Amino acid sequence: MRLQWVLAVLVLVVPLVTAAAPDVALETWDPVQNTSEPYWINTAEFAVSSYNKHEKKNLVFESVVKGKTRYEVTGLYIVLVIKVKDGSLPSANYDVGVRDKYAGPNPLDLIYFRRRPKFW
Numbered sequence: 001m002r003l004q005w006v007l008a009v010l011v012l013v014v015p016l017v018t019a020a021a022p023d024v025a026l027e028t029w030d031p032v033q034n035t036s037e038p039y040w041i042n043t044a045e046f047a048v049s050s051y052n053k054h055e056k057k058n059l060v061f062e063s064v065v066k067g068k069t070r071y072e073v074t075g076l077y078i079v080l081v082i083k084v085k086d087g088s089l090p091s092a093n094y095d096v097g098v099r100d101k102y103a104g105p106n107p108l109d110l111i112y113f114r115r116r117p118k119f120w
C-alpha cells in the first residue's frame with residue numbers, strides 16, 4: 001500500500017516538476033549585448049582563421065551579427081553568427097561555436113563552423 005502511494009505521488013509530481021522547470025535550467029544563455037566589443041571580434045577572427053587553416057580556405061571575417069554564451073564546466077561556450085566574405089562571392093552568415101577555456105596558451109577551441117542556410 002505504501003509503495004503504491006509513493007508511486008502515485010511520483011506519477012503525479014514528476015511531470016509537474018519537469019513541466020514547471022522548462023528550459024530555465026538547460027537554456028541559460030546570455031545574449032551578446034555589444035557585438036562590436038573586441039572580445040567577440042577576437043573570438044570570431046579566431047574561428048575564421050582556425051577554419052581557414054584546417055580547411056585551406058581564405059574566408060575573410062567581416063562582422064559579428066549576434067551571439068550568445070553559456071557557462072559550462074569546461075569553459076565559456078560561445079555561439080556566434082558572423083558575416084564572412086569568401087572571395088568574390090557575396091557575404092554570407094556563418095554559425096560558429098567556440099569554447100573559451102580561459103587558461104593556457106591556446107584558450108580558444110573551435111567547435112563548429114558552418115554556413116548558415118539562406119533565408120534562415
Ligand SMILES: *[C@@H]1O[C@H](CO)[C@@H](O)[C@H](O)[C@H]1NC(C)=O
Nearest residue numbers: 033034035036037038039041
Ligand atoms: C560597443 O563596443 C564598442 C567597442 O568597444 C564601443 O565603441 C561602443 O561604444 C559600444 N556600444 C555600446 C552601445 O555600448
